[in-house]
Amino acid sequence: MNCKALFFDIDGTLVSFNTHSIPQSTVDALTEAKRRGVGIYISTGRPKRLINNLGAIEHLIDGYITTNGALCVVGDEVVSCLPIPAGEARALVEKSDEMKFAMMLIGERDLTVCNPTPDVDRIYRGMLGVGYLGEDMSREEVLSQRIIQMTPIIDEATERQLMPLLPGCVSARWYYEFTDITALGADKGSALHTMAARLGLDIGETMAFGDGGNDKTIIREAGVGVAMGNAGEDVKALADYVTSSVDEGGVAAALSRFGII
Numbered sequence: 001m002n003c004k005a006l007f008f009d010i011d012g013t014l015v016s017f018n019t020h021s022i023p024q025s026t027v028d029a030l031t032e033a034k035r036r037g038v039g040i041y042i043s044t045g046r047p048k049r050l051i052n053n054l055g056a057i058e059h060l061i062d063g064y065i066t067t068n069g070a071l072c073v074v075g076d077e078v079v080s081c082l083p084i085p086a087g088e089a090r091a092l093v094e095k096s097d098e099m100k101f102a103m104m105l106i107g108e109r110d111l112t113v114c115n116p117t118p119d120v121d122r123i124y125r126g127m128l129g130v131g132y133l134g135e136d137m138s139r140e141e142v143l144s145q146r147i148i149q150m151t152p153i154i155d156e157a158t159e160r161q162l163m164p165l166l167p168g169c170v171s172a173r174w175y176y177e178f179t180d181i182t183a184l185g186a187d188k189g190s191a192l193h194t195m196a197a198r199l200g201l202d203i204g205e206t207m208a209f210g211d212g213g214n215d216k217t218i219i220r221e222a223g224v225g226v227a228m229g230n231a232g233e234d235v236k237a238l239a240d241y242v243t244s245s246v247d248e249g250g251v252a253a254a255l256s257r258f259g260i261i
Helices: 024-035 086-099 118-127 139-143 156-165 188-199 213-221 250-257
Strands: 005-008 039-043 063-066 071-074 077-081 103-107 111-114 147-152 169-175 178-183 206-210 224-227
Touching: 005 188, 024 039, 024 250, 039 188, 063 188, 071 188, 077 188, 086 103, 086 111, 086 139, 086 147, 086 156, 103 139, 111 139, 147 156, 156 169, 169 213, 188 206, 188 213, 206 213, 213 224
Parallel strands: 005 039, 005 206, 039 063, 206 224
Antiparallel strands: 063 071, 071 077, 103 111, 103 147, 147 178, 169 178
């Protein structure tokens, strides 16, 4: 394919859940793709403040789709920002207080955790390897900014109960214990089109990799959508190609298969 831009999810795609690092085969593959003039972009549910595991390839990255498409940047330029309606953000914070569930509250610049529980440390620090959780920020300081994502630690039944209260929002669950809530219209697939337009690319010149539920739209919309071997069956069903898992060198294998490297 005539690929000019690669888009990668982080957790479970570039970074192993087992080692919290990027396999060397992936680092080498992206280095070669970049040498050949292909753009390297990130497509993640994480906000920029929580991206702490890409050091091995940071110098290769040209831009970011963050918070499931709510905030996109190329270099220092903000390409698009889709904030959650302010009233709905406050409504979900109030529900977090009322129902006692923990929730990451993510503003345009800062973040904090509402009603922290032991699950927050277990998931963010244990599973995702995140250190900073906005301990120095108050919720009011964050709420004074445009809110681009809220991540409550709730089950699917509670999610179904809460979403009717948030008509201006959508929910994307990529791990069974929590969901990412963003503004209506914010998803990785829509963000891919926005980024392609900004970069002057035809959508057919893009290739996207992912493994979770929040990757479905970008895998479907990309010129070539690649599901990792560790992805769920629902994600694999939408992909043009299913590669091996992150720990088995799946990124390098797919880039080689399509002649990118």
